[in-house]
Amino acid sequence: MEKLIGEKKRVVVVGGGVAGSLIAKTLQNHTDVFLIDSKEYFEIPWTNLRSMVEPSFAERTVINHSDYLPNAHIVTSDATSITETEVVTAQGRVIAYDYLVIATGHVSAGAFSKTEKLSYYKAEQEKIKSADSILIVGGGPTGVELAAEIVVDFPDKKVTLVHRGSRLMEFIGEKASKKALDWLTSKKVEVIMEQSVDLTSASNGVYETSGGEKITADCYFLCTGSRTGSSWLKETFLGESLDIHGRLMVDAKLRVKGYSNIFAIGDITDIPEIKQGYLAQAHASLAAKNLKLLIKGESEKKMYSYKAGPAMAVVSLGRKEGLAQIMCLTIVGRIPGILKSGDLFVGKTRKALGLKSTLS
Numbered sequence: 001m002e003k004l005i006g007e008k009k010r011v012v013v014v015g016g017g018v019a020g021s022l023i024a025k026t027l028q029n030h031t032d033v034f035l036i037d038s039k040e041y042f043e044i045p046w047t048n049l050r051s052m053v054e055p056s057f058a059e060r061t062v063i064n065h066s067d068y069l070p071n072a073h074i075v076t077s078d079a080t081s082i083t084e085t086e087v088v089t090a091q092g093r094v095i096a097y098d099y100l101v102i103a104t105g106h107v108s109a110g111a112f113s114k115t116e117k118l119s120y121y122k123a124e125q126e127k128i129k130s131a132d133s134i135l136i137v138g139g140g141p142t143g144v145e146l147a148a149e150i151v152v153d154f155p156d157k158k159v160t161l162v163h164r165g166s167r168l169m170e171f172i173g174e175k176a177s178k179k180a181l182d183w184l185t186s187k188k189v190e191v192i193m194e195q196s197v198d199l200t201s202a203s204n205g206v207y208e209t210s211g212g213e214k215i216t217a218d219c220y221f222l223c224t225g226s227r228t229g230s231s232w233l234k235e236t237f238l239g240e241s242l243d244i245h246g247r248l249m250v251d252a253k254l255r256v257k258g259y260s261n262i263f264a265i266g267d268i269t270d271i272p273e274i275k276q277g278y279l280a281q282a283h284a285s286l287a288a289k290n291l292k293l294l295i296k297g298e299s300e301k302k303m304y305s306y307k308a309g310p311a312m313a314v315v316s317l318g319r320k321e322g323l324a325q326i327m328c329l330t331i332v333g334r335i336p337g338i339l340k341s342g343d344l345f346v347g348k349t350r351k352a353l354g355l356k357s358t359l360s
């Protein structure tokens with residue numbers, strides 16, 4: 001067991017995504033910080049669809065944890081279990097904590113190192129370049145943004161998107177869904193709604209939908225979203241703190257309800273708000289402030305409370321256009337494109353981690 005030694009309190013952060021990377025960076029010079037993540041790097045999650053059409057984009061968006069955490073301990077492994085005092089990893093390490101931060105929003109499958117991830121994007125781009133027709137399964141933000149990246153960079157490809165739901169991107173309003181659909185169809189993407197595809201039954205590049213429609217495609221991309229990263233908690237004492245969606249129930253201070261030294265931040269929480277990275281960053285900043293107070297021995301009364309964020313989201317539609325939902329307002333086109341679609345908030349996200357926005 002890796003025991004607690006020295007005077008500094010130990011904060012163990014599990015999950016090195018948007019929220020976990022930021023809180024580890026913020027606390028590394030204040031106390032003893034461990035970051036446990038499944039992979040060696042943090043990747044700005046919403047940039048991976050651009051990296052599929054432009055692999056070099058990933059050089060700035062896939063960031064080794066060691067680049068922004070010179071003063072923290074980095075443990076590259078899945079966390080598999082916890083007790084009220086320790087975290088256990090898949091490699092069998094047992095890491096004791098004074099304070100725990102759970103930030104395992106979604107499970108990231110695939111590449112373990114930055115090099116592997118960059119090679120993966122090169123292979124994905126080759127797959128797109130060599131195909132005349134492409135099938136995208138899933139009409140959530142991933143499927144919509146990928147279809148948009150492909151039709152903007154490769155307008156001659158025939159793209160078909162099949163979605164099980166009755167509208168695209170159910171996490172935003174109906175008006176926004178409709179505008180996304182109109183934008184895709186204006187770019188000649190064929191969108192088939194309320195149907196699914198059995199990918200295993202394809203023969204000679206012909207796929208059949210649940211409604212009996214036949215789709216010819218040289219390759220496909222499965223964009224049905226990634227799993228919530230809470231299965232490792234189910235059999236632990238925190239199993240009872242998960243809601244029916246597998247999210248951790250937190251109090252206003254962002255602590256798991258009923259526990260004074262366990263925080264949860266980001267998409268893994270049950271906070272009633274749209275699940276977005278900029279809100280995960282707000283959780284990380286607030287939880288870091290609360291942790292600093294607790295570490296200093298301040299009264300709990302001084303701790304900050306979190307208020308659920310606004311219903312705001314921006315979806316990129318290729319390199320120049322986008323779709324923004326800001327409260328009740330929905331805008332599509334160049335203006336939301338200026339907000340997100342050019343740099344995809346990469347410079348801003350890198351700066352939040354104390355890194356230069358560019359590589360040189």
Ligand SMILES: Cc1cc2nc3c(=O)[nH]c(=O)nc-3n(C[C@H](O)[C@H](O)[C@H](O)COP(=O)(O)OP(=O)(O)OC[C@H]3O[C@@H](n4cnc5c(N)ncnc54)[C@H](O)[C@@H]3O)c2cc1C
Pocket residue numbers: 014015016017018019020036037038039045046077078079080103104105106107108141142143145229232265266267268275276277278279280314315340
């Ligand atoms: C297509 C798309 C576009 C988006 N666009 C935007 C946008 O424009 N703006 C915006 O603000 N948000 C956007 N989002 C949402 C944003 O990506 C999420 O809200 C954000 O990633 C949540 O951050 P997180 O830290 O909670 O979780 P994640 O970023 O999912 O990070 C979780 C981390 O935990 C690790 N992990 C999981 N399980 C374990 C385990 N057992 N042990 C160790 N590590 C583990 C994972 O490897 C990962 O590193 C978009 C999402 C999608 C899908």
